[in-house]
Amino acid sequence: MFEETNTGALAYAVFRSIMDTNWDGEGSVEDHLTGMRTKINTLVSYGRVLDDELLAFTLLYSLPDTLEFKATIKNITGQVPRNKRLTFADSEAAIITDAIISRSGKPNATSERGDKAHKAKAKKQKGAESSDEVPSEEDDVGFYNETVYTISQESKDRYDAYLVSEKTTKNLLIHDSGASNMFIPHLSWINPNTFQPLVPP
Structure with missing residues (x-):
């Protein structure tokens, strides 16, 4: 038993x-x-x-x-x-x-070293570029997967002009970083019917 x-x-x-x-x-x-x-x-x-x-x-x-x-x-x-x-x-x-x-x-040590290498590579490319649109000092340089991306001031100005020309702000998407979460005491305070779809330009 x-x-x-x-x-x-x-x-x-x-x-x-x-x-x-x-x-x-x-x-x-x-x-x-x-x-x-x-x-x-x-x-x-x-x-x-x-x-x-x-x-x-x-x-x-x-x-x-x-x-x-x-x-x-x-x-x-x-x-x-x-x-x-x-x-x-x-x-x-x-x-x-x-x-x-x-x-x-949080960046780790390898990504910091990679960023330094990318910045050095970008400076070399800035000096060696012979195209019509040479990035100036006021351009933003971004790095992703060992590729250098440059956003010219002209592109930034066009983007800003597009945003300003928007007739209604009803359809504008506001990116929430999540920092406001601690100010909303309860999830039921958010009305899901107020969310609008993102319509890209």
Whole structure:
């Protein structure tokens, strides 16, 4: 005959490790989230299921006490729709998204070296160009995949003139960097019927 094992002590140990989990910011946030998910799955395997909102709060509480993560927590908790509850999966997805966005904005050493090499290459090309439209000092030089792009002042002026000549500002697309998210206390404040499609020139 099979005898069931009392998993109460093991479940308590896993529960305590979940509550005591604290990430110091070292390493990747993905590793921290994987560790939390593993502990939660272990607790579930012992037949104990915690409230999903409590797990989400525990995850947010385990993040470092820095300005970056305080803003992330404020964004996550402020965007929960009315009459809905925060879930662990939503919190996890938002944290990963913020981590990816913050990593994409930080240049690494190889890209800085590449940028210096591209700038040197651009200066050589500026001196060697013999076409009619030679970039001047006031032109913007951009780099992408080892290709030098130059935007002339004339092109910038034409673009500005096009924007100014727009009859109505109703169809203008305003790019939101996401910084305003912390000023919107609730997602239900945004009316989806006010969004307009982008019509390129």
